[in-house]
Amino acid sequence: MPKICSNFAEKPAKMNPNSLVSISDLTKEQMLSLLELARYFEENPNHKILDGRVVATLFFEPSTRTRLSFETAVNRLGGRIIGFSDASTTSSSKGETLKDTIIMVSNYVDLIIMRHYLEGAARYATEVTDVPIINAGDGAHQHPSQTMLDLYSIYKTQGRLDNLTITLVGDLKYGRTVHSLIMAMRYFNPTFRFVACKELQMPREYLEFCDQNGIKYTEHTDFDADVINTSDIIYMTRVQRERFTDIMEYERVKDLYTLRNAMLEGSRENLRILHPLPRVNEIDYDVDDNPKAYYFTQAKNGLFTRQALICNALGINPLKDKE
């Protein structure tokens, strides 16, 4: 009888179903219920629902806004936090693998919130532990809590998510927030306007994604009144110098995609300006006092959205408990 020769084993994925790695892990219903939950936390930010729970925030890459808002969210929910904000103070600087760090921390906590400089790190973490993982950013890859706070900001300011015209401006090539936003909006029949210079246009794969999902879009190189005055949301992003191979090209385009208050004169009443922050010069300071500027409140919404994501990952639903 010939012997059977098999030289590999396919490892089954271990992922806890409550983990959140990518915005594409969420169904439309899950997104809508998370937005409802975020709204609940905006009204009840100090609901101590995490009594006795311990949450780890593992930031292998430094981050201010994301870490502070996640940690504030846990504190306001009454949970306890362990973790680090800089991997240089941990065993990973001694050469410990991510797998070992995750397994070790899993022994202590109910939830892991992690940011890592390597792409795919959070997905891998879900495969080595049963503890739920929330991806707080993996390199230039995914950052789903940012997308959820963008969605919540759109929902809150427009009263709906359906049938909106959303203009994305700046770095559409490398900006992960705009890519994730397109993926999240696919359920809501949006019309997108992509405004960027030639070097930073929306990558082909995302245009194909729009085509496959019946999402309407137009591409523009001019950020002008035609585009601004017909938008419900303008989502600005930072054009980074290091993205350019030709510095002369950067110098030429860097100010073409700056929003100034005067440009908003003929804009719709319901228009709101979003930006994932930090901004540099793409939104002029004179826009800050315009009631249509929403980027600071948008960052505040991150707290409520992250409270919702934390409860969801732990399988806790305060809305259900209230019924």
Added chain:
Amino acid sequence: MAPKKELAVAALRNGIVIDHIPSRALFKCVKILGLEKLDTQLTIGNNLHSSKLESKGIIKVADVNFPEKTLNRIALIAPTAVVNTIRDFEVTEKRPVTLPDTIVGIVKCDNPKCITNNEPMATRFTVVSREPVVIKCHYCSHMIKADKANIL
């Protein structure tokens, strides 16, 4: 002088013959199937004449049977390969390899910032297009065309 035999290796009694492997993929197939670790009779031929391909490679392995899943691992780089199962000198089964939906531990991800290039772990790709074959990293979402894939 006695006429030379056309084949230096006699026909197999039991085992498998993998035929129609593109020549450039032959040794990668050997590696993927782990044939260098086998202790049974093994014959490898390359740059042979082929009516279908420019030139082909062939692998004969005696007294070994591979699960279909294992053999399908070569489909990514040798989509034209055909596996013949031999029993008592007869071909009992002939089937082309088929590309699985998931490819584990074969291809290196081209993205240097991918976790798979920085941790001791297996790579994992899903097939997102079959004509032409394009695979996507399960971890970092990086896309690779099959003909450009780096075999580990």
